[in-house]
Amino acid sequence: MTPNATAIFPTPALGVWNWKWPVKKTPSYKTLVQTPAANVAELRVSLTSYPIWSFELDISYLMGDGNASASAYQTIVGFLGSMQGQAGQFLYDDPEDDLVKSATPANCTPATGDGATTLFQTTRQIGAMADLIQNFNGTPIIYLGGVAQATGWTLDNHGNLTFTTAPGSGVTVQWSGAFYFLCRFLEDEWTDLQEDLYQIWSLSALKWKSLLV
Numbered sequence: 001m002t003p004n005a006t007a008i009f010p011t012p013a014l015g016v017w018n019w020k021w022p023v024k025k026t027p028s029y030k031t032l033v034q035t036p037a038a039n040v041a042e043l044r045v046s047l048t049s050y051p052i053w054s055f056e057l058d059i060s061y062l063m064g065d066g067n068a069s070a071s072a073y074q075t076i077v078g079f080l081g082s083m084q085g086q087a088g089q090f091l092y093d094d095p096e097d098d099l100v101k102s103a104t105p106a107n108c109t110p111a112t113g114d115g116a117t118t119l120f121q122t123t124r125q126i127g128a129m130a131d132l133i134q135n136f137n138g139t140p141i142i143y144l145g146g147v148a149q150a151t152g153w154t155l156d157n158h159g160n161l162t163f164t165t166a167p168g169s170g171v172t173v174q175w176s177g178a179f180y181f182l183c184r185f186l187e188d189e190w191t192d193l194q195e196d197l198y199q200i201w202s203l204s205a206l207k208w209k210s211l212l213v
Helices: 072-083
Strands: 017-028 031-034 043-046 052-063 090-092 106-112 119-121 123-126 129-132 135-144 147-149 153-155 160-163 172-185 193-197 200-210
Touching: 017 072, 052 072, 052 172, 072 172, 106 119, 135 153
Parallel strands: none
Antiparallel strands: 017 052, 031 043, 052 200, 090 172, 106 123, 106 172, 119 160, 123 129, 135 147, 135 172, 153 160, 172 200, 193 200
16 A cells, blocks of 8 residues: 655664653544523534544653764654655554554444445544555555455545445445554644753654544
8 A cells, every 4th residue: 555655753772762751642533612691502513534643752861962873862863854844744654553453354434245245435533533544565455345455445545445346235344454653743843842961952842643634
């Protein structure tokens, strides 16, 4: 699958750079709220079907400096520059949340065919929450009635799974595979980036959020 961006956020390298706990990650929604003057029958309308994820990492050490071209410092700072701050978008592989295992494939929505519908969304379930997946790391496996389908379907960068022939009534539509989060930084400047010791830097609040397209 071709993702929505090609730049991938660098993977930590122990002894060179890493972050520390706690790692902050939370889903967010947008709700329209109208409160009458009498504070009775407040109107609330959700404007979002799927969550946006907010990330915040505390980079505890970042080795190197501006003179060492292969240093972790140059890798991270250079990545910010390549994104031009908030302007660019990149793929993030969350090491603790990047896979729907084939043994327990997530259901698409709707989870079953009706004999007429050919278009489904590639979502995954987190408890009762549906999360839209749009950026795959490799090609996912598509299942109909628990049987992997090598052909007969296409998948675009918006999470639209389209079958050539509509799945039959009651037939489950599922998928498994690895995925990325499409993201952008929340700041144009890292004001917390500092050199604590010689060639040992830290960045206490590295923030970004996921995007849906």
